Amino acid sequence: MNIRSLTRGDGVVIGAAVVLFIASFLDFSSYDCPQGVDCSRFDSPNAWDSLGLLMSVFLAGVIGAALLIVSRAMPGRKVVGLDLGQFGVALTVFALWTAFWTILDVNNAGAGLILGLLAALVLAAGAVAGPLVPALKAPLLSPSGPAQGVQGGQQPYGAQPGQGYGFPGGQQQAPYGAQPGQGYGYPGAPQQGQPAQADPAHAQQAQAQAQQPAQGGAAPAGDFTPFWFAVPVARPLYGEDGSPNPIAELAPGTWYLAVEQRGQSLIAQTQDGRRGVLQDTTGIQRG
Secondary structure (H helix, E strand, C coil): CCHHHCEHHHHHHHHHHHHHHHHCCCECECCCCCCCCCCCCCCCCEHHHCHHHHHHHHHHHHHHHHHHHHHHHCCCCEECCEEHHHHHHHHHHHHHHHHHHHHHHCCCECHHHHHHHHHHHHHHHHHHHCCCCHHHHCECCCCCCHHHHCCCCCCCCCCECCECCCCCCCCCCCCCCCCCCCCCCCCCCCCCCCCCCCCHHHHHHHHHHHCCCCHHHCCCCCCCCCEEEECCCCEEEECCCCCCCEEEEECCCCCEEEEEEECCEEEEECCCCCEEEECCCCCCEEC
16 A cells, blocks of 8 residues: 555544554553552453453454555445445444443543543544545645655656656756757657767758658647646546546555546556546646
């Protein structure tokens, strides 16, 4: 899973789930040791000594948080007719509900139960408010540059190290004698890996070829030029065959290559080579 697809709301959910799991090992109840009595051997139980409490509060909350995060990696997956994210939200609310009535039923609540209630409250709030509050919908890791879309030391798809065709911020170098716009992919222009022609005669010939239609009666490609872009929030990428289920999720902070335009939609290509239709193109950042 791409960590840059996580939002601040996801960060709140993960943090609360960790605290909730730690609280399960703390004392379930507290007690006052009478004066003159050695209470050092008294072992106060925790949530792991009560299977019902463990499963309905602590593990239910942790499992709900896990389902929320997994739903980011596998959008569209369902459990008993519910989306994984919806099922996770329901579990976190159930954990909070059970923790609240349990602490009211205990005379001397211990640190584990008190901390568990607070963690369940934050967990449920983050799960419910995450998709609704703009501050929680923001990316967990803010992008600092196009290089953040590179993972494992690999260059972005179609780009050379530090520069290249379509790479955001990369300087495009025109061959000698070529007009502006005679870059990679245009008829008569030098392709990648070929040196520019320094001979004026060759430069004039290349310019003349660029102004003529391609041989075989085929006209040059439309005025659409592939470009790099980033999305402001996580957005699904659908298959080109029109399937209603997403094939991938575009994450904020990562640069993707737009290779074609279809109406208001874009055909985008991910770093692993998958192509799909980005239907919602509002607010995208072009490189």
